[in-house]
């Protein structure tokens with residue numbers, strides 16, 4: 001499976017897992033609602049039991065009408081008589097226990113005529129760690145009727161406790177799902193790296209085997225005693241060997257530079273340099289390749305005698321990389337290299353009439369090892385390291401690189417360096 005297919009599999013699996021997590025959370029909410037309903041029912045049943053124990057209201061049979069619930073943890077029970085403090089405490093804790101309401105309850109008896117709480121009680125559930133009554137004041141609801149307030153201060157904790165096995169199960173499942181997503185992600189990365197490595201080895205063998213083979217043939221020709229009497233042949237084949245040696249040298253340099261580069265840090269030695277000179281030197285360096293491709297090179301250099309603070313050696317390699325790419329990715333290369341001053345920046349641009357790059361790939365070009373997928377159509381080899389190097393050098397100069405490209409028409413890479 002290619003890593004692109006694998007990516008889709010992982011994306012679908014992740015979406016599926018996300019849906020599963022959403023379903024779990026929805027399920028948990030439903031369980032909470034059910035537990036809440038059970039709690040309310042049990043408190044109402046306890047109140048009914050209390051009404052049977054002590055006569056508090058004529059409306060006792062119609063409980064729904066005399067019990068008000070301002071929030072999930074508070075109940076106001078409308079009463080006509082004020083019960084004795086001890087008997088209320090005794091019977092209420094019995095009833096709450098009988099109906100499995102096993103959480104502490106704060107009780108307050110409010111008289112509407114006096115407009116205040118007559119007395120209050122704290123009924124700890126069996127084994128409750130909370131005994132310090134004064135810590136939790138009962139809320140006061142100024143109603144126009146006499147009532148007993150039942151307030152359950154640890155109501156939320158109690159419900160969570162009741163739901164503990166569900167919660168543990170769901171947390172366990174979530175951890176499992178998370179583990180699965182992370183494993184899938186690492187699997188994808190591993191697969192991606194394996195493919196990168198495979199591509200790298202393929203490109204590596206091509207980049208080194210071809211020049212070596214050409215050099216071998218050229219040296220065989222030179223070894224032939226008959227060649228010694230043919231100066232033209234001697235000249236031609238030693239020229240080929242020199243060309244291929246320079247090519248190999250560039251490839252080795254590129255690999256070594258990347259191998260030594262630590263992360264994004266590029267050690268630079270800045271001094272005053274003339275970008276126009278760097279362009280000319282780069283073209284000189286690429287001369288064999290330019291001739292080989294019969295490239296038409298236009299240079300449109302800044303007329304003023306400009307100097308910028310830069311690492312000349314690295315900046316020249318940046319220009320070499322961009323022009324080399326322009327040559328590599330164009331069939332009949334017509335390349336324009338221009339330098340000019342813009343607002344506070346110095347611009348070096350390389351424009352070609354090559355194969356161009358689709359918009360969707362532009363954002364990835366500067367990643368290490370990245371190469372635009374071309375199928376088998378364009379058999380241009382490379383390591384995908386050139387633009388990564390360009391980016392690092394330009395960043396080291398606090399500059400930026402712009403790319404504009406139209407597939408089938410050409411590309412322009414523009415390096416902008418601050419003028420200090």
Ligand code: ADP
Nearest residue numbers: 325326329356371372382383384385386387411
């Ligand atoms: P490579 O060694 O593959 O050339 P680079 O990092 O220099 O590596 O470039 C990354 C990719 O960007 C190339 O594989 C190529 O697909 C694309 N690319 C770079 N320059 C050009 C250009 N001038 N025209 C078209 N495509 C380009």
